[in-house]
Amino acid sequence: MSPDLYADAEFYDQLHDGYRDDLGFYRGLAEDFGGPVLELGAGSGRVTLALALAGFEVVAVEPAAAMQARGAARLATAGVADRAMWLDADARTLALERRFPLVIAPFHMLMHLATLDDQDAALSAARAHVAPGGAFATDVYVPRFGPVGVVRVEPAWAGLDGDLSTWQVVDPVAQTVVTEHRLDRTRADGTVHRRSATLRQRFFHRFELERALRAAGFGRVRTFGGFDRGPVTEGASTWAYLAQP
Template sequence: MALYDAIATIYDPWSASVVEDISFYVDEALACEGPVVELAVGSGRIAVPIAQAGRRVIGVDLSEGMLEVARAFADEYGAADLLDLRVGDLREPPVDERVELVICPFRSLLHMQDENDKLGALRAARELLVPGGRFVFDVFAPSDEDIAETQGLWLEREPGIFERADWDADTRTLRLSVRSGMSAASMELHWLSAIEWRRLIDKAGFDVSALYGWFDRKPYRGGEDMIWVCSRREMDEPPRTV
């Protein structure tokens, strides 16, 4: 049973207020030709709007429960024909196609426990891209204020859905728990600084085309959120970063 299977039915209500990233990723998809690969596609929160906009999406996720939700979502909004959902790990995605764009929204790379896992995921994304193709993902690194305000508290994130954050700043690990009725799960997220992400991105064979601090494309100025736009670099090319 995959981690998110236990909360598949409450995932969308839990994340109902998170909408700021949808138009950003739809715009990224419309800027390329051909299908888009979404790693950790989950409930289709991003993939279905992309499909509605006319782009085919190949979505990969470990949770069959979440993929069932995504299929129902796509059926409801008339996007099923453009959504190809596959069970698999984002470090070894079951995708033979080579595409212009791979995305990994909603901080999903933070599920990778250490730098080796993160590097493996970055390299796997690179292998799905045609030369010059782009990998776009978002992550965060919490502020001291955010840690202090939420540490160890059960907060009602959405009506009837409760969330608890247990932070370990020494190991840079967040244990995030969610519960609603009989549905409950806990997961660990492992954050890095922007400098550390940039080093891994370079090591994986990408150039950084842009680093935003929010989905309105404002430049990153050292805040909590990082939206990375990376271009596949051919291995004989020198690194080029912004």
């Protein structure tokens, strides 16, 4: 298998910088609940920047050094470095001596928690950092997978400097999915340069995550069928959760 995607933050950004679908959702919640915002798994600052540009202070928790470095640089380039504080910490063991009107774990962050203990620890920590009247928000993708065990060409991933393909292994019993991304560039001499990285996730089912949020102390959990805060429908590709104590 190729290296972990979060060790190659530049590749992560190549793949995901253009993803904007969730920005309005998280910015809108920051407007509703107020800042500062605690972001768990802030990565390379895609959502962090959107919040900072909207005027919110963000405490950005990110354990992968390469991702955090790119995130800090991204905000510095945009002139809003002073709106974010970056913490090399783990969502499962986070214990800050402050609470936040809004805690978020965007872009499938919870799918990196491989065991029930990990999930419970992170959700309890999230709950512990929500201020009275505040909320926790997150999103996961609906686990519908394309053909597995074959190389899939990904033409929809437009704007990349090369040809992207993915190779996916889904274990429906363990509820895990391993995705290898491969970006191939053909050089002038006819040889192909390949950049590849692996993403490991554990997927959720809708009510499983609702139940986990309740167990962590969130008494009011709303699940949306997308980032427009609409109802869950059969065709939804994302479940976005808003949980309040």
